[in-house]
Amino acid sequence: MKILRTAAIAAVGLLALAACQQAAKNTAADESEIRDGSRAWATAYNAGDADGVANLYSDDAVVMPPGMQAVIGRDAIREYIVTDSAAAKAAGVMMTIEHGDSVGMSGDLAWHSGPYSVSDASGAKVDGGNYMEALQKKEGKWYIVRDIWNSDQAPAPAAMPES
Numbered sequence: 001m002k003i004l005r006t007a008a009i010a011a012v013g014l015l016a017l018a019a020c021q022q023a024a025k026n027t028a029a030d031e032s033e034i035r036d037g038s039r040a041w042a043t044a045y046n047a048g049d050a051d052g053v054a055n056l057y058s059d060d061a062v063v064m065p066p067g068m069q070a071v072i073g074r075d076a077i078r079e080y081i082v083t084d085s086a087a088a089k090a091a092g093v094m095m096t097i098e099h100g101d102s103v104g105m106s107g108d109l110a111w112h113s114g115p116y117s118v119s120d121a122s123g124a125k126v127d128g129g130n131y132m133e134a135l136q137k138k139e140g141k142w143y144i145v146r147d148i149w150n151s152d153q154a155p156a157p158a159a160m161p162e163s
Contacts, residue, residue, distance in 0.1 A: 031103040034112050034135060034142050035112035042116070048085045058136060058143040066150055092121045097131075108137040116149065128152050145160045 034092050037056055044052030057063070063080065071080045088095070101114025111134050118127035125133040131149035135142045 027105055028101075030105060030110065030137070030142070034110055034133075035101060037135075037142060037144075038097050038101070038112060038114075038131075038133065042095045045081065045085050045088070046094045046157050048082075048089055050078045050081040050085065052083045053085075056144055057147070058138065058145045061143070061145050061147065064146070064148040074105065088118075093118050093126060098128075108135070110135045110142065 029089075041053055041056055044050075044056075054074050057077050058075050059074050060072075061074060061077060063077050065071065065080070065084075071077050096117050096119065098115040098117055101112060103110060103112045111132065113130065113132040115129060115130055117125050120126050128153040130151055131147070133144050134146040136145045137143075
């Protein structure tokens with residue numbers, strides 16, 4: 001009788017644990033929204049639409065471009081994009097977010113990473129690399145909270161000091 005009672009208590013405990021487990025969430029719509037946001041970023045950047053790019057970031061976002069100090073806050077990011085996208089346009093290059101990206105998420109936090117390429121007016125690839133975004137869902141919309149990227153090309157050598 002005691003064994004039966006112990007088995008019954010264990011079975012109830014296992015059922016309670018199973019009931020607490022969350023069902024797997026279908027994240028396809030969120031993943032699509034995140035991927036579409038990154039492609040919208042590239043489209044807005046190429047068009048020189050700094051507001052379009054900046055509005056994809058949270059108010060307190062941090063952008064970490066290669067070779068320079070971090071850019072903190074949506075307003076500072078907007079100003080950075082104004083200058084950087086104008087320089088890209090003057091150089092005749094365009095950015096493309098490539099396929100082969102990955103998205104992962106847990107609750108209202110997500111990450112998105114993948115390759116990008118930069119092409120000149122003839123369509124020839126002049127640069128490329130990888131990016132990594134951390135995103136947070138706020139009021140039903142995904143916002144970039146951290147953004148970093150790197151080029152596959154080696155950095156230019158530092159200038160030699162004069163003797």
